[in-house]
Amino acid sequence: MRLVHNSLHDEVAAQLREKIFAGELAPGTFLDEAQLAALLKISRTPLREALKVLTVEGLVRHEPRRGCFVNEVTEQDLDEIFPVLALLEGRCALEAARNATDADLEALEALHQKLARHAKARRINEYYAAxxxxxxxxxxxxxxxxxxxxxxxxxxxxxxxxxxxxxxPGRLDQSLSEHLAVFAALKARDGEGAEAAMRTHLQRQRVALRELARAQRGVLS
Structure with missing residues (x-):
C-alpha cells in the first residue's frame, strides 16, 4: 500500500496560505466557507481541516459563532515575536559556526558577495531574495x-x-553591514560572536519596521 504524503486538507491549506501571503486574502478578511469551497471545488470537510491548520499556525483566527478570519498582526505582536526570533536565529548562528565546513563557508561567501552587489545597485527585491x-x-x-x-x-x-x-531610510546599508558582521564571525568560527551579531541583526530589523510604521502613520495623518 502506497502512503499519500499530502492529504487534501494539506493541499487546501497550502493554497489558502499562498493567497494570504499574496494579499489576495487580506488581514481581517472573513473566510466564507461556502464561497471558498466553491472556489476551490472541494467539500467543506477538507476546507475546515485546512482552516484548523492555519489557525494553529496563527495565520487565521476562529471566533465562536462568527467563523474564521485572516489574522491581523499588531505592533505588539511584532514587539513580542522579534526578540524570540533573535534568540532562535542567534542560536542557529552559534551552532552554524561550530558545524560549517570550509565548503559551507565558501558557499556563504558567494551569497554575501551577491548580497553586496544587490545592495550597491539598490535592487531591493533581489536583496530580499539573497x-x-x-x-x-x-x-x-x-x-x-x-x-x-x-x-x-x-x-x-x-x-x-x-x-x-x-x-x-539607511536600512539597506545597515542590513548589509550586519550580515557581513555575522559572516565574519562565522568565518572566524566564533560562535558567540556570530550569535551576538545575528541577534543584533534581528533586533535592528524590528527597530527599522517600527520607524517605517511611524513614518507611514505620519504621512497618513
Whole structure:
C-alpha cells in the first residue's frame, strides 16, 4: 500500500496560505466557507481541516459563532515575536559556526558577495531574495530541526504583516553591514560572536519596521 504524503486538507491549506501571503486574502478578511469551497471545488470537510491548520499556525483566527478570519498582526505582536526570533536565529548562528565546513563557508561567501552587489545597485527585491537564502543557509548549518521549525512558524506570522523593513531610510546599508558582521564571525568560527551579531541583526530589523510604521502613520495623518 502506497502512503499519500499530502492529504487534501494539506493541499487546501497550502493554497489558502499562498493567497494570504499574496494579499489576495487580506488581514481581517472573513473566510466564507461556502464561497471558498466553491472556489476551490472541494467539500467543506477538507476546507475546515485546512482552516484548523492555519489557525494553529496563527495565520487565521476562529471566533465562536462568527467563523474564521485572516489574522491581523499588531505592533505588539511584532514587539513580542522579534526578540524570540533573535534568540532562535542567534542560536542557529552559534551552532552554524561550530558545524560549517570550509565548503559551507565558501558557499556563504558567494551569497554575501551577491548580497553586496544587490545592495550597491539598490535592487531591493533581489536583496530580499539573497538575504532569505543566507538566513536559510545558516539555519540549515545549525542542524537543529527544532530551531528550524520554530523559526519557520514565527516567520509566517511576520510575513503576514507584509512589511518591508529595507524601505526604511539607511536600512539597506545597515542590513548589509550586519550580515557581513555575522559572516565574519562565522568565518572566524566564533560562535558567540556570530550569535551576538545575528541577534543584533534581528533586533535592528524590528527597530527599522517600527520607524517605517511611524513614518507611514505620519504621512497618513
Amino acid at each position: 538575504n532569505f537564502a543566507i538566513h536559510e543557509a545558516i539555519i540549515a548549518l545549525a542542524h537543529n530541526r527544532w530551531l528550524a521549525t520554530a523559526i519557520a512558524d514565527l516567520r509566517k506570522i511576520v510575513k503576514l504583516a507584509r512589511l518591508q523593513q529595507l524601505h526604511a
